Amino acid sequence: MADSLEALEARLAELQAEILAAARVGDTIAMKRLRRQRREAQDAWDALAEQEAGQATPVTGRQPLSSPTAAPPRSVGTKPGRGTPIREQAHQALTILDAPAGPQLIAATHAAFLSEPVVTTRLGSLRRDEERSFAAQPFARPYYIVPALNHDWLTPVRGLLAVSTWPLERRMLGPLGPRTDFLSHARRIAEQVIRIQDAGLEPDPAAWRLLRSFALNIPGAYEGYGEPDPKRVALAAAAEAEVHTDADQSERRSAARRARNQLTDPVRLLFGASPAANVGTSQAQNT
Structure with missing residues (x-):
């Protein structure tokens, strides 16, 4: 495997x-x-x-309460006495979320589904470390943790991380991006909870807390008491996302085209233009 x-x-x-x-x-x-x-x-x-x-078992949830002999949880990819590297933690959480996310959400997702805490302060320097590594030896690693890019200026969005193997369009952040990414996060988290339940396991309380925090901010997803129904959350998130999809995807595609035309350096295409360079003078000018 x-x-x-x-x-x-x-x-x-x-x-x-x-x-x-x-x-x-x-x-x-x-x-x-x-x-x-x-x-x-x-x-x-x-x-x-x-x-x-x-x-x-630790990745997907807790053993059913009827299994008293189950081994205590241990994080996948973590050897005794050594934690998972921070870049792998970020990659694992972002793979679940499937859209750019900030340190707090990355940490919460990893804790909910991978049973291992993430030191959020280390995520702050991770992007700069990844950029230095890529600049020194491009494509030496299978993936890099990179920033989301501002749709207008093609500069890094402060505090939002993505994965280099994602399509460029997914790493762009326009006016509708925060909401559509929020809905994508909600759907992916709900689907992860569903997979845990389908495997006959009980989701970790942290997973329920995370799902609830999203459901409370999606119309029709949750009544506000008890545990949210993950299928209902996923459907409600998908329904709202449909309203924004066409406009959001059009904005992302336009920004991605400008990025490919203007950011000819692979380092800049992955990690964004320097703010001082003023690449992409205006969206209207370059569409």
């Missing part, structure tokens, strides 16, 4: 490099083909990761 995941991660890194190379020469046909291959590889990685998680 681990070898398969590593092979897929290596493939994702290769595809990302090929996409950037195609973007630099303006080969849109190759870019479409490579993006399709990247989506397929990412889906395969997600499926394998979820399968691996399903074989490890």
Whole structure:
């Protein structure tokens, strides 16, 4: 299993490099083909990761209360006496959330579903560490923790992290981005809780708290008492997201096109333009 995941991660890194190379020469046909291959590889990685998680009780939830002999939880990927590296913690949580997120949400998601605390202060310096690593040796790692990018100026959005293997459009943040990403987070968390229940396990109390915090802010998702119904939360989040999808996706695609045209340096395409450079003078000018 681990070898398969590593092979897929290596493939994702290769595809990302090929996409950037195609973007630099303006080969849109190759870019479409490579993006399709990247989506397929990412889906395969997600499926394998979820399968691996399903074989490890601590990742998906607690043992049923009727199993007194169950072993105490232990975080997957954590060896005795050594915690999971912060970049892997961020990647694991962001893979669940599937949209840019801030340190507090990353930490809460990891604690809810992976049974391991995250030191949020370390996430603050992680992006800069990742940028230095990439600049020194591009694409040496299967993925990098990168910032979300402002749709207007193509600069890093302070405090929002993403994954380098995601499509560029998903890393863009426009006017509707905060709400659509919030709804995406809610749906993914609800689906994670559903998977835990389908496996016959009891979600951790932290997972219920996290789900409730989202459900309270989505019309029709929750009545405000007891535990929220994860299926209802997922449906309510998807229903509201439909209202915003067309406009939000149009904004993201437009910003991504400008980014590919203006941020020709792979470092800048992943980590954003320097604010002092004033790349992207205005959205209206470049659409």
